[in-house]
Amino acid sequence: MHLKYIDSMKAPLFGKTLTEVQQLVLDLGLPKFTASQITNWLYKNKVSSVEQMTNLSKKARALLDEQYTIGLEAPINVQTSVDGTKKYLFKAGGGFIESAFIPEGKRNTLCVSSQVGCKMRCLFCMTGKQGLQGQLSANQILNQVRSIPEHEQLTNLVYMGMGEPFDNLKSVMRSLEILTADWGYGWSPKRITVSTIGIVPAMKHFLENSRCHLAVSLHTPFESERKMLMPVSHKYPVDDILKEIKSHDLGRQRRVSFEYIVFKGLNDSPRHVKELARILNGIRCRINLIRFHQIPNTPLESTDEKRLLAFQEELKAKGIVTTIRASRGQDIDAACGLLSTKEMVNQEGIKKEIREN
Numbered sequence: 409m410h411l412k413y414i415d416s417m418k419a420p421l422f423g424k425t426l427t428e429v430q431q432l433v434l435d436l437g438l439p440k441f442t443a444s445q446i447t448n449w450l451y452k453n454k455v456s457s458v459e460q461m462t463n464l465s466k467k468a469r470a471l472l473d474e475q476y477t478i479g480l481e482a483p484i485n486v487q488t489s490v491d492g493t494k495k496y497l498f499k500a501g502g503g504f505i506e507s508a509f510i511p512e513g514k515r516n517t518l519c520v521s522s523q524v525g526c527k528m529r530c531l532f533c534m535t536g537k538q539g540l541q542g543q544l545s546a547n548q549i550l551n552q553v554r555s556i557p558e559h560e561q562l563t564n565l566v567y568m569g570m571g572e573p574f575d576n577l578k579s580v581m582r583s584l585e586i587l588t589a590d591w592g593y594g595w596s597p598k599r600i601t602v603s604t605i606g607i608v609p610a611m612k613h614f615l616e617n618s619r620c621h622l623a624v625s626l627h628t629p630f631e632s633e634r635k636m637l638m639p640v641s642h643k644y645p646v647d648d649i650l651k652e653i654k655s656h657d658l659g660r661q662r663r664v665s666f667e668y669i670v671f672k673g674l675n676d677s678p679r680h681v682k683e684l685a686r687i688l689n690g691i692r693c694r695i696n697l698i699r700f701h702q703i704p705n706t707p708l709e710s711t712d713e714k715r716l717l718a719f720q721e722e723l724k725a726k727g728i729v730t731t732i733r734a735s736r737g738q739d740i741d742a743a744c745g746l747l748s749t750k751e752m753v754n755q756e757g758i759k760k761e762i763r764e765n
């Protein structure tokens with residue numbers, strides 16, 4: 409695979425918001441209108457070098473080129489699943505990150521990472537076992553979208569890869585602005601879903617400042633169980649998360665979903681159905697049931713298919729829209745909860761590729 413690397417002496421232009429570009433244009437002493445010309449080249453015309461910005465004067469291009477580069481970085485590896493899912497590996501944020509491309513009929517979804525590893529230590533997640541190794545910039549988040557071969561075919565984007573998006577709020581919000589702004593990619597916010605384990609202040613900021621969909625990892629309605637599964641619940645209990653969501657008028661366009669990994673004998677009982685119906689009452693939402701993908705050193709097990717389907721029916725009978733998420737890319741560890749790059753440098757193939765570049 410051909411690799412391009414960011415010139416470490418120059419700052420990347422890709423991933424900058426219009427406001428940031430306006431500032432740098434001002435700092436370089438260039439005419440004000442140059443800023444929108446630059447964002448057009450970056451996000452609409454998709455250039456890969458400053459030289460290609462042909463409606464900028466030669467002087468402007470030379471000045472820009474002295475300090476800035478476009479800043480795109482190709483993936484260093486790709487694995488393809490039998491079901492067509494592709495897992496891309498990128499070098500970023502002082503480590504490695506993964507993104508999963510998931511084709512599904514007319515829908516092509518990319519699941520992006522927002523951090524290198526994660527500090528949240530959810531019991532069921534491989535990324536959590538890795539710890540936090542670095543934050544991603546808006547450039548590094550959006551580079552996952554821009555630098556894969558399927559870039560033009562993408563219909564949907566989910567922030568459900570490595571990391572907790574709201575533990576890297578600034579970069580995530582910048583990336584959403586670039587994706588949805590008229591001067592940026594101009595995507596409808598309805599094509600984007602940001603997932604969180606419920607970091608309440610950041611979630612509040614997101615709900616107030618973005619129109620993208622929200623997915624909350626719930627996994628159980630009972631606080632004591634949630635604390636065991638997700639240590640974050642000690643700080644942000646379910647009650648606080650739901651109270652915050654209920655305080656926003658999300659209209660009919662914006663979707664809130666609750667992610668629910670169904671564990672055998674832990675959170676799949678009629679008692680859980682009853683409590684879910686009680687706590688979600690008054691929120692227009694859906695529940696996404698997810699099969700647990702076994703990871704090492706955890707006592708957790710996935711519920712069986714029969715119980716999964718029955719659990720879905722019981723929730724539906726309570727009037728809750730409930731779907732079961734298809735497991736994709738399991739054979740290449742691209743399915744939910746399996747993304748991890750902790751051991752990456754130990755893999756000979758990757759090590760070789762990194763050495764060569």
Ligand code: SF4
Nearest residue numbers: 526528530533536571
């Ligand atoms: S589930 Fe999300 S928040 Fe929890 S450890 Fe994994 S990546 Fe972090």
